[in-house]
Amino acid sequence: MSSGKWRSTTVIAVRHEGRVAMAGDGQVTFGETVIKETANKIRTLRKGSVMAGFAGSAADAFSLLEKFEGKLEEHTGDLVRASVQLAKEWRTDKILRQLEALIVVADKKNMLVISGNGNVLEPEHDVAAIGSGGQFARAAALAYIRSGVKMTAAEIARESLKIASEICIYTNSNIQVEEIPE
Numbered sequence: 001m002s003s004g005k006w007r008s009t010t011v012i013a014v015r016h017e018g019r020v021a022m023a024g025d026g027q028v029t030f031g032e033t034v035i036k037e038t039a040n041k042i043r044t045l046r047k048g049s050v051m052a053g054f055a056g057s058a059a060d061a062f063s064l065l066e067k068f069e070g071k072l073e074e075h076t077g078d079l080v081r082a083s084v085q086l087a088k089e090w091r092t093d094k095i096l097r098q099l100e101a102l103i104v105v106a107d108k109k110n111m112l113v114i115s116g117n118g119n120v121l122e123p124e125h126d127v128a129a130i131g132s133g134g135q136f137a138r139a140a141a142l143a144y145i146r147s148g149v150k151m152t153a154a155e156i157a158r159e160s161l162k163i164a165s166e167i168c169i170y171t172n173s174n175i176q177v178e179e180i181p182e
Contacts, residue, residue, distance in 0.1 A: 009041055010133035010164045010171040011053035013106045014141050015126035016153040019179060020106050022051040023157035025133070025165060026174035028058070034172075042178050045069050046077055049107055051178050055131030056101030064090065064101055068114070079110045083120045091118035102130040108180055129160075133168030137161050154179045 011024040024041035027034060042053045043065055052068060054061035067089070071082035083105060090096045096116070103114045111128050113121040121128075127145070129138035140160035144151060151159070154177050165173040 009039075009055040009131035010129065010137050010161055010168060011041055011055055011104055011131055012127065012129040012134065012137040012141060012157050012160055012164075013051070013053065013104050013111050014145075014153045014157045014160070015106070015111060016145060016151075016156055019153040019182070020051070020108060020111070021152070021154035021157040021177055021179040022053050022104070022106060023154075023161045023175050023177045024053050025161055025171045026176065027170065027172035029170055037172055037174050040176060042176055044178055045072060048181055049077065050079060050105065051107075051180060052103055052105045053130070054101050054103050055134070057099070060099035061101040061103070064096075064099060064103055064114075067096070068103065068105065077107075079105060079107045079112065080120075083112045083114050087114050087116075087118050087120045090114070090116045104128045104130050106180070131171070133161075133164035133171035136167045136171075137164035140164065 013022045026038045028036040028039045068086050071085045075081040127141045137160040140163040144156045161175050165171045
């Protein structure tokens with residue numbers, strides 16, 4: 001198995017009508033083989049007030065999520081400061097620099113994508129998506145939002161990911177959705 005390439009995931013975060021939801025599929029593949037169909041790629045942090053989802057190498061992502069959670073505690077829940085500090089450390093630390101993953105994080109006010117090259121990106125349209133099917137899911141979510149359809153943030157996230165799963169072979173329809181409580 002060491003000669004193949006791990007591929008996995010689509011994660012999307014949606015803010016709509018004052019609510020924030022995040023959805024992730026469950027598929028992990030290695031080369032052309034599905035290894036797992038029920039992976040959990042979303043975590044809730046700080047008693048459910050923050051969500052984080054990851055795409056990329058699972059071991060790398062777990063290491064980064066653990067680091068992010070530490071930064072979040074260090075900065076008393078300030079999502080932006082914690083994200084910037086993680087990106088800074090990720091980019092400059094000799095070992096962390098080797099990690100291959102992307103993270104999307106959200107709380108009630110902020111939604112960010114964090115990468116290992118030092119980027120902390122805030123989406124313009126309250127939708128952030130990462131992973132192999134991310135842009136399919138993002139396009140679907142924006143279409144739902146712009147159409148004015150009566151759906152919750154969680155419904156938009158789920159349906160957008162479902163559409164991505166019908167297009168991207170590295171995304172399945174085993175979808176987990178988390179929402180930040182009101």
